[in-house]
Amino acid sequence: MPKFAYEGRTAGGEVKKGKIEAADQNAARAQLRKMSINPTKLKASGGGDINIPMPAFLKPKVTTKDLVLFTRQFATMIDSGLPLVQCLDIQAKQAANPTFREELSSIKESVESGTTFADALKRFPATFDDLYRNMIAAGEVGGILDTILNRLAVYLEKADKLKRQIKGALMYPLITVVVAVGVVAILLLKVVPTFETMFADFGGALPAPTQFVIDLSKWLQANFLIIVLAIAGIIFGFRFMYRNKRGRLLIDRVSLKLPVFGDLLTKVAVARFCRTLGTMISSGVPILEALDICGRTAGNKVIENAIGKVRESISEGRSISEPLLETGVFPEMVCQMINVGEATGALDVMLNKVADFYEDEVDQAVETLTSMLEPMIMVFLGIVIGGLVIAMYMPIFSMASNVG
Numbered sequence: 001m002p003k004f005a006y007e008g009r010t011a012g013g014e015v016k017k018g019k020i021e022a023a024d025q026n027a028a029r030a031q032l033r034k035m036s037i038n039p040t041k042l043k044a045s046g047g048g049d050i051n052i053p054m055p056a057f058l059k060p061k062v063t064t065k066d067l068v069l070f071t072r073q074f075a076t077m078i079d080s081g082l083p084l085v086q087c088l089d090i091q092a093k094q095a096a097n098p099t100f101r102e103e104l105s106s107i108k109e110s111v112e113s114g115t116t117f118a119d120a121l122k123r124f125p126a127t128f129d130d131l132y133r134n135m136i137a138a139g140e141v142g143g144i145l146d147t148i149l150n151r152l153a154v155y156l157e158k159a160d161k162l163k164r165q166i167k168g169a170l171m172y173p174l175i176t177v178v179v180a181v182g183v184v185a186i187l188l189l190k191v192v193p194t195f196e197t198m199f200a201d202f203g204g205a206l207p208a209p210t211q212f213v214i215d216l217s218k219w220l221q222a223n224f225l226i227i228v229l230a231i232a233g234i235i236f237g238f239r240f241m242y243r244n245k246r247g248r249l250l251i252d253r254v255s256l257k258l259p260v261f262g263d264l265l266t267k268v269a270v271a272r273f274c275r276t277l278g279t280m281i282s283s284g285v286p287i288l289e290a291l292d293i294c295g296r297t298a299g300n301k302v303i304e305n306a307i308g309k310v311r312e313s314i315s316e317g318r319s320i321s322e323p324l325l326e327t328g329v330f331p332e333m334v335c336q337m338i339n340v341g342e343a344t345g346a347l348d349v350m351l352n353k354v355a356d357f358y359e360d361e362v363d364q365a366v367e368t369l370t371s372m373l374e375p376m377i378m379v380f381l382g383i384v385i386g387g388l389v390i391a392m393y394m395p396i397f398s399m400a401s402n403v404g
Helices: 025-034 064-079 084-094 098-112 117-121 130-142 145-202 208-243 245-256 261-282 287-296 301-315 321-326 332-344 347-403
Strands: 003-010 015-021 037-045
Touching (some): 025 037, 025 098, 064 084, 084 098, 130 145, 130 261, 130 287, 145 208, 145 261, 208 245, 208 347, 245 301, 261 287, 261 301, 287 301, 301 321, 332 347
Antiparallel strands (some): 003 015, 003 037
C-alpha cells in the first residue's frame, strides 16, 4: 500500500509530521482527520506502490450489477442497525469496481462532514440518477431508508432485465445480418474474381446467374470506397439526427409504429413507466416529481412528451388516468387499471401489477420474435450465400456435362 508523508496541526495547534499508509490521498486525509490532525501538506512518499491517477476515459464504468449489489448489501447493513458512515466505509473497501470504490469513499467523506446521504449522491449523477437520489431523500426523511433501498434493488434488477431483453431481441438479427453482409462482401471481392479469371480462360458464354454475380462483383470493387463512405455517412447522420430534439421525436415515433418491433417497444415503455411510477409513489416521492422523473427516464421522446402532458393535467387538478388515455400512447387497459387504483387508494399496488403483467408480455414477445426470426434468417442466409455458390459453379457443371 502507498505511503504518504504528511504535516499538519492538531486541535490544540501542535504541528505533527510523519508517514501513514493509505489507498490514496483521499483515504490518507480521512485517516488523518480520524487522528484529529488537519493536514497542511500531504504527498506520496517512498516505501510503497504509488497510485498513478487513471485517466477518466480509461476508468471502468459503474454497472447496474455493481449498483444492485451495493444497494442490496447496504439495505441489509442499515436494517441491522449499523451507522450510515460505517456502512459506506465497509462498502467502499469491498467494492470490486475501482471507480465505484472511489465514488463511495468520496460519498462517505461528504456524509462524515455533515452532508445528507441524498445530497452526497448528487456528486455522481452518472451512477446515481434522479430516481435513485429522490427515493433515497424520501427514505431519509421518512426514516425508512432500509425499505427504500430494498425497493430500489428490486426496481434496478427488473429494469436491467427489461433492458437486456430488448437489447437481445434487437441485437440478434442485427449481428446476423451484419455477419451475412460481411461474408457476401468477402465472396464478391475475393472469391468471385478468381472464378472470373478461370472462366475467361475457358472462353464461351456464361450462364445468366453467373454473369450477374460477376457483374455485381465488378461493381462492388469499383464502388467499394463510395459504399463504405455512404454507410458511414448514414450512421453518423442517424446519430446526429437522434441528438436533435425533432429528429429524435421523429425516430421514436416511427420506431413505435414498426411492425412487430413497435408493439414490443410500446410494451417495454409501459412496463418501465408503471414500474418507475409505482416504486416512487410507494416510497413517498410526490406525484408531480415522480412523473417528471418517469418522463426523463422513459427512453422514448413520444412517451416522454405524453407523460409531460399528463403531469400538466395533474397540476391543474385532474386525475392520472384520463389525461393518460387522451395521449393515445398508453393502452386503454392500463388507463382503466390506473383509474381503479386511484379510486381505491392503491395506485402504487395497481401500477406494480400492470408492470408485472407487461414485463411478462415482453418475455413472451421476445420469445415469439426470436422463434420467428431464427428460421427467417437461416432461409435468408441460405438463399443469398447458397445462390452465390451455385451461380459460380454452374459453368463448371455445364462444362462437365459437355465433356461427358
